[in-house]
Amino acid sequence: MKEQKSMEGIAARRTALKVIRQVTEEGAYAALALDAALKNCGLSGADRRLVSRLTYDTLDHLIQLDWALSQVMAKPDTDIKLKNILRLGACQILLEDRIPESAATNICVQLCTELGMPGLKGVCNGILRNLVRKKDELAKPDAEKDPVKAAALKYSVPEWIYKRVYDDYGEEAEKILAFRNHDEGWMLRPNLLKLDDTGFEQLLARKVWKKEKADLPHAWRISGAMDISRDADYLSGNYSIQSGGSMLACLAMNVKRGQQILDCCAAPGGKTCYMAELMGGTGRIQAWDIHDHRVKLIEAQAQRLGLENIRPMVRDAAKKREDLYRTMDAVLLDAPCSGLGFMSQKPDLKLRVTEDSVRGLTELQAGLLDTVCEYVKPGGTLVYSTCSILKEENEKQAADFLARHPEFEETELPDTIPEKYRRMRKTGLQLLEYRDGMEGFYLIRMRRKND
Ligand SMILES: C[S@@+](CC[C@H](N)C(=O)[O-])C[C@H]1O[C@@H](n2cnc3c(N)ncnc32)[C@H](O)[C@@H]1O
Numbered sequence: 001m002k003e004q005k006s007m008e009g010i011a012a013r014r015t016a017l018k019v020i021r022q023v024t025e026e027g028a029y030a031a032l033a034l035d036a037a038l039k040n041c042g043l044s045g046a047d048r049r050l051v052s053r054l055t056y057d058t059l060d061h062l063i064q065l066d067w068a069l070s071q072v073m074a075k076p077d078t079d080i081k082l083k084n085i086l087r088l089g090a091c092q093i094l095l096e097d098r099i100p101e102s103a104a105t106n107i108c109v110q111l112c113t114e115l116g117m118p119g120l121k122g123v124c125n126g127i128l129r130n131l132v133r134k135k136d137e138l139a140k141p142d143a144e145k146d147p148v149k150a151a152a153l154k155y156s157v158p159e160w161i162y163k164r165v166y167d168d169y170g171e172e173a174e175k176i177l178a179f180r181n182h183d184e185g186w187m188l189r190p191n192l193l194k195l196d197d198t199g200f201e202q203l204l205a206r207k208v209w210k211k212e213k214a215d216l217p218h219a220w221r222i223s224g225a226m227d228i229s230r231d232a233d234y235l236s237g238n239y240s241i242q243s244g245g246s247m248l249a250c251l252a253m254n255v256k257r258g259q260q261i262l263d264c265c266a267a268p269g270g271k272t273c274y275m276a277e278l279m280g281g282t283g284r285i286q287a288w289d290i291h292d293h294r295v296k297l298i299e300a301q302a303q304r305l306g307l308e309n310i311r312p313m314v315r316d317a318a319k320k321r322e323d324l325y326r327t328m329d330a331v332l333l334d335a336p337c338s339g340l341g342f343m344s345q346k347p348d349l350k351l352r353v354t355e356d357s358v359r360g361l362t363e364l365q366a367g368l369l370d371t372v373c374e375y376v377k378p379g380g381t382l383v384y385s386t387c388s389i390l391k392e393e394n395e396k397q398a399a400d401f402l403a404r405h406p407e408f409e410e411t412e413l414p415d416t417i418p419e420k421y422r423r424m425r426k427t428g429l430q431l432l433e434y435r436d437g438m439e440g441f442y443l444i445r446m447r448r449k450n451d
Contacts (some may be wrong), residue, residue: 012047013088013107014114016054021084023059023348030059030348058091060180060347063156065090068138072130082120085111089128094135101132160355161340168391172432176389179434181344185223187214187438189247190239191305192277203233215418216247237305242270245341245431245441248421249334249385250274252429252445254414259329261285264317264372267294269301269310271334276307288315317368325374330381333372335365337386337393341440344433362392369401373408376448382408384428385443394442395427402427402446411447 019037022028034055038048058065065087070076078086085108092104105128112121143150152162155177166173190200197218204211209222219242228234228241255261255275260283263272267289276285287302287310289295298312315321317333338353338361339346369384376382384401386393402408413422413429421429428444 009047009103010107010110011041011043012050013054014111015041015043015051016058017084017088017111019051019055020058020088021081024062024084024351025080027352029346030055031346054088054091054096056347057095058087059351061091061095061156062087062347062351063158064153065094067153068094068131068135069127071138072134073127078123079117079120081115082112082117082124085115085124086127089124090131093128093131105129105132157343157350161350161353164358164390164392168389175434176432176440179344181433185210185221186225186228186241187216187244187247188220188222188228188239189216189218189242189274191237192218193281193306194238200239203238207231214244215420216244217251217416217418219244219247235304240270240273240301240305242274243441244436244438245385245387245443246270246334247274248417248429248431248441249332249383249443250278251416252383252385252413252443253330253332253381254416254445255279255283255330257282259283260327262324262328262331262372262375263287264331264333264368265289265335266312267291267297269298269312271332272298272310272312273301273305273307275332276302276310277305279309281307281309283309285310287312288317290314290316317372318364320371320374322374326377328375328380329377330383331372331376332383332385333365333368334385335361335368335393337361337365337388338390339387341387341389341431341433341442343389343440345439358390358392362397365393365397366400369397370404373401373405373448376408378448378450380448381411382446382448383443384446385441387439387441389430389432389440389442394430394444398428398444398446407449408446409449411445413445 015037019030019033022033023030034052038051069086069090089104089108092099093101105125108128109121109125112118112124141149141153148159148163152159155162157177165176169176204220209225211220211222214221233239250271253275255278257280259279261275263285266272266287269287272285272287287298292314295312295314302310338358339349340353343349373382384398388394410427428442431438431441433440
């Protein structure tokens with residue numbers, strides 16, 4: 001029995017290590033790699049939770065863990081496989097109260113053999129035991145001499161992210177970067193073609209989940225659901241899972257029955273479907289995405305929800321379509337972005353996003369805005385949104401667009417959006433996780449002036 005328990009412990013760490021390796025060595029997305037690893041893995045509920053926690057904690061604290069390890073290793077530039085085993089060990093030794101240090105170390109030593117490195121067992125053992133001994137006296141960078149390095153390490157973010165967020169938000173950067181989302185909840189909203197708010201509340205009352213009304217129209221926060229995408233009411237299209245920022249972008253579009261709408265970067269279709277419902281299934285939404293396999297996701301959502309006013313299409317929104325000029329009542333550009341608004345929920349973003357990639361995205365966003373704005377009718381609406389917190393992708397991007405396009409102006413957010421969010425605006429609305437209880441998200445509503 002005892003032996004079986006220790007084997008389960010190994011299985012959970014082996015699975016966590018597999019995901020950490022896929023993310024750091026192969027560039028996999030943590031959420032997808034974790035889902036795949038947990039599918040049919042045969043682990044108990046407690047072990048599955050341990051896998052998720054160890055994976056996310058290791059990735060989230062990777063910069064701190066590497067710093068700590070560099071102080072107890074003779075040669076910090078070690079083989080990447082060994083490095084990942086050490087990171088997993090350091091995560092348990094430095095961040096977990098409930099795991100005995102000896103168990104963490106012994107299992108990591110065992111994992112060296114499993115990864116075909118029996119010759120490194122002694123090195124691994126030595127480094128982790130050294131870490132256990134010295135963990136309370138690890139040096140920190142001198143905050144006076146190198147404040148950026150010290151702060152980046154404190155929040156376990158790359159230095160360029162710390163600098164950028166500090167430049168954008170000043171002292172508030174600390175709150176933004178310190179925030180960690182430990183809420184495993186979801187935001188749900190009813191399919192408006194099938195259920196009104198009362199009907200949805202009754203549906204939720206039948207579920208064992210914890211639920212509370214969110215401060216957005218129709219929306220509820222729920223937690224305690226294992227795999228919501230297998231729930232029968234979800235599968236039969238009674239409701240959707242949608243984040244708060246995403247719902248606000250749809251409300252900002254202020255769509256009406258019978259309108260012609262373009263959603264330029266639409267996959268997997270969360271916003272398209274909400275807008276299609278807000279239009280009561282009437283009018284038409286062209287839902288473009290550049291990737292064929294992602295357009296199929298829009299089709300699947302529209303089908304699940306029974307929405308017939310959506311036209312999913314594989315289109316490159318960067319290519320001009322003169323035949324569509326001035327034809328749309330409203331255009332949504334939910335642009336490809338760094339995604340840094342989800343940093344606390346997706347810590348692998350900190351490893352994936354680089355200064356160069358942000359530069360490329362910013363140029364892409366500006367080009368897309370210049371192209372798709374042409375489709376808006378006089379008096380029509382253009383909403384630009386991202387799930388980023390960087391001003392370069394958001395407020396500054398929008399201000400630059402408005403300067404290049406005097407035929408557009410920023411307009412008020414409609415009163416379907418709660419006043420609290422309408423009041424928070426400067427140029428556009430920036431939501432922040434630590435403050436607003438939803439992902440970091442940006443949106444601005446603009447209008448093409450009448451000629
Ligand atoms: C932020 S996601 C959109 C999320 C979506 N609006 C939703 O709410 O479900 C950005 C999307 O833009 C797509 N994309 C990137 N470049 C594009 C382009 N040039 N034309 C059309 N779609 C593009 C990506 O494939 C990705 O699906």
